[in-house]
Amino acid sequence: MVLRTIKQRRRLPLRSQYRLLSFDGDMTLWDFEASMRAALENTRTLLIERRPHMAAALVDITPMMALRDRILADEGASGLSFAEIRRRAFHALLAEHDRPDEALGNELYAAYLQHRLEATSLYADTAPFFGALDKSLRLALLSNGNTHPQHLGIANYFDVIAFADDAHRPKPAADMFSHALMRTGCSPADMIHVGDALDTDVAGANAVGATSVWLNRDRRANDTAIVPDYTITSLDELNALL
Numbered sequence: 001m002v003l004r005t006i007k008q009r010r011r012l013p014l015r016s017q018y019r020l021l022s023f024d025g026d027m028t029l030w031d032f033e034a035s036m037r038a039a040l041e042n043t044r045t046l047l048i049e050r051r052p053h054m055a056a057a058l059v060d061i062t063p064m065m066a067l068r069d070r071i072l073a074d075e076g077a078s079g080l081s082f083a084e085i086r087r088r089a090f091h092a093l094l095a096e097h098d099r100p101d102e103a104l105g106n107e108l109y110a111a112y113l114q115h116r117l118e119a120t121s122l123y124a125d126t127a128p129f130f131g132a133l134d135k136s137l138r139l140a141l142l143s144n145g146n147t148h149p150q151h152l153g154i155a156n157y158f159d160v161i162a163f164a165d166d167a168h169r170p171k172p173a174a175d176m177f178s179h180a181l182m183r184t185g186c187s188p189a190d191m192i193h194v195g196d197a198l199d200t201d202v203a204g205a206n207a208v209g210a211t212s213v214w215l216n217r218d219r220r221a222n223d224t225a226i227v228p229d230y231t232i233t234s235l236d237e238l239n240a241l242l
Contacts, residue, residue, distance in 0.1 A: 018211075018242065020186040021133075022140035022160075022177070024195030025147055028215050029126045029154070032145065039116035040064050043090075046111050050104060057097045067092050081165045083146045086112065117151050123217075129235040130157045134242060140180035142193070144170040144200060159184060171195075172204030181208075194238065198226040213238065 026032035040061040048055045057063065068089040071077055077085055090112070091105035133139075140160035141149055148163075149155040160180045164170035168179060181191065188209035195201020196215050203226050205212035214228035215235070222231075232238055 017190060018137070018192055019190040020138045020140060020180065020184050020192070021242070022142050022180055022191060022193045022210075024171075024193075024197065024201045024215075025141055025143035025149065026145040027196040027217075028194060028201075029141075029149075030120050030122050030147065030152055032120065032147065035116050035120035037061065038119040039112045042115040043108050043112040047093075047104075047108060050107075051094075051098055054097055063097070064089065064093060067096070081146070081170075082144060083113075083165060113146075117147065120147055120152065122152050122154070123235075125235040127154070129238070130154060133157075137242070138184040138186065140184070142171065142176040142180060171197075171200040172207060174204070174208050177204060177208045177210065192241065194232075194235075198222060198224050198228070202226050202228045211241075213241070 023029055044058050044061055044064065048058060068086060071085050071089055071092065072082075080088075087105070087109040090108040091100070091102070093108075094101050094105055138159045139157055140162070141158045142160075142162050144164045146163060146165055149158065149161065155161065160183045162168055162176040162179050164176070168175040171177075177188075177191070177193070180186075181188065191205075191208075191210035192213060193201060193205035193210050194213040194215050195205075196217065198214060202212045202214050206226070206228075212228045212230070214222075214231045216222075216231050216233055219233060222228075230241065
C-alpha cells in the first residue's frame, strides 16, 4: 500500500539524514487491546472463584474497564503510571462491589499482568519489518505502557528502551524523546517517531521537532487539530520513508 501524506508540516529530510527511528509499543508494534481484554477475562474468572457472590455484578469485563477509565480520567491520576492506575482499579472494584481487600487486590493485579504479558502478540508486520530494516539506523522504543519488548522477542533490535514508569513523564512530554536523542547522539531532525496515538505519539514528536508518523491501522478519521507529517496503515508502508 502506498504511503499517504495527510499534510507536510515542513520540508522533510532526505533518507540519508534519518538516523533514529523510534516507536510506540502498545497498538503500534503489538496488539495491546486484545491481550488486555483476554487478561481481564482471566482475572474476572479468578475474582469470581475468590468471591462467588460477585458474579452477578461481573457478568462481563465492562465494570472493570469502566473503573480503570474513571480513575484514568481523574485529575489526580496525571502523575500515575498506567500500571498503578490498573492496580488501583482492581482495589476500587473490590471496595465498590464487595469490600476492601489489599491482598486480593494485589493478587488480581499480579494475575492480570502475568496473563496480559503472556497473551500479548506482535502484529503480523512487526517481526518482518525489523528483520529487514537498515542496520545503520538507531532504534528506540518509547512507551507509556509497561510491556517490555523482551517478552515478545524483539528487545535486541533497540538501542534505547524507555518507559513512562522509568522516571520519565509520559508522552507527549518531551522526556522520552529527549532521552532517546541524548542516548543516540541524534538531533530532532534526525528522528522519525511512529505511533498509533495522535495525542501522545504524534503531538509529542511534533513538539520536539521530529518527523511524526501516525500508524493508523484501523483507518480512523482524524478529528483533532493534531497533524502528523505522514499517515500509514501498516509498517510495510514505512519503508517508503526509509
